Amino acid sequence: MIRILLAGQGGQGVLSAGRFLAESGLHEGREVSYLPAYGPEMRGGTANCAVIISDEEIASPLCTVPDVLIALNSPSFHKFAPRVKKGGIIIVNGSISDSFAGRDDVSVYDIPANDIAIEAGDVRAANMVVTGALVALTGVVQERSILNCLREKFVGKQNVYTNNERAFRLGMQAVQNK
Numbered sequence: 175m176i177r178i179l180l181a182g183q184g185g186q187g188v189l190s191a192g193r194f195l196a197e198s199g200l201h202e203g204r205e206v207s208y209l210p211a212y213g214p215e216m217r218g219g220t221a222n223c224a225v226i227i228s229d230e231e232i233a234s235p236l237c238t239v240p241d242v243l244i245a246l247n248s249p250s251f252h253k254f255a256p257r258v259k260k261g262g263i264i265i266v267n268g269s270i271s272d273s274f275a276g277r278d279d280v281s282v283y284d285i286p287a288n289d290i291a292i293e294a295g296d297v298r299a300a301n302m303v304v305t306g307a308l309v310a311l312t313g314v315v316q317e318r319s320i321l322n323c324l325r326e327k328f329v330g331k332q333n334v335y336t337n338n339e340r341a342f343r344l345g346m347q348a349v350q351n352k
Contacts, residue, residue: 188301243257285348299338
């Protein structure tokens with residue numbers, strides 16, 4: 175079982191990334207929980223979601239002590255980094271946040287997600303950069319499952335699909351090179 179907390183501000187694709195992970199887990203026949211939370215402001219407000227993927231039944235969708243934190247902005251990083259389980263992983267968007275967690279019992283990956291997304295063709299694909307990093311680091315779902323979900327989501331929008339696929343692959347490479 176892996177508990178993943180994705181956090182950022184509305185409009186950064188936090189909830190979409192969480193859905194792609196959850197749907198990928200379902201496509202692979204795994205047990206999945208997806209619990210989104212966002213402020214009333216939506217775009218610009220806070221947004222986070224908890225995704226749990228397991229081979230066994232999931233007792234609770236709550237993710238108070240995540241194995242992995244993906245933080246797309248600085249406030250989310252500083253708010254949730256202390257909650258990550260000892261031995262866990264933090265993936266932080268280094269384009270817009272520092273990466274000092276003040277802990278030496280977790281692995282912190284500072285990924286310049288916005289910069290990589292721009293390189294891929296669209297800054298809005300930063301969520302796919304960190305998703306790629308997550309998949310490369312944990313193997314929580316298969317690469318092809320995420321890409322299939324992207325294809326389903328962006329049917330008829332080939333350019334959007336291409337940018338997101340490129341961002342996902344660049345995110346995988348970003349952690350493989352570290």
